[in-house]
Amino acid sequence: MSVTVRIPTILRTYTGGRSEVTADGQTLAEVLADLDRNHQGIAARVLDDEGRLRRFVNVYVNDDDVRFTEGLLTPTPDGAGVSIIPAVAGG
Numbered sequence: 001m002s003v004t005v006r007i008p009t010i011l012r013t014y015t016g017g018r019s020e021v022t023a024d025g026q027t028l029a030e031v032l033a034d035l036d037r038n039h040q041g042i043a044a045r046v047l048d049d050e051g052r053l054r055r056f057v058n059v060y061v062n063d064d065d066v067r068f069t070e071g072l073l074t075p076t077p078d079g080a081g082v083s084i085i086p087a088v089a090g091g
Contacts, residue, residue, distance in 0.1 A: 001026050001078040003061075005035055007042075008086055014042040023082070028061060029072040031082055046084060056087040 005023050007015050015021050021039065025031035036043035048054050052072075059066045060083040066074045076082060 003076045003080045006083040014039040028074045031076050058085045
């Protein structure tokens with residue numbers, strides 16, 4: 001299954017400046033693993049040392065926040081859009 005992954009500005013150094021890349025996988029975990037194979041180091045910015053999504057990184061499959069679906073086991077159907085969005089703080 002091929003999906004389009006939208007890359008936030010802060011992570012584009014891993015993708016050669018590209019704002020969107022493709023990755024393969026049937027679940028979000030597989031997509032992130034494929035993304036890291038092709039853009040080494042990006043997974044470490046999205047996942048913590050225990051392999052869970054970092055607290056201040058939001059990930060959406062299509063329009064669904066994976067924290068409220070199946071997390072890393074969220075299905076990623078062919079053609080889906082995956083968005084990685086770092087949380088923004090400020091006042």
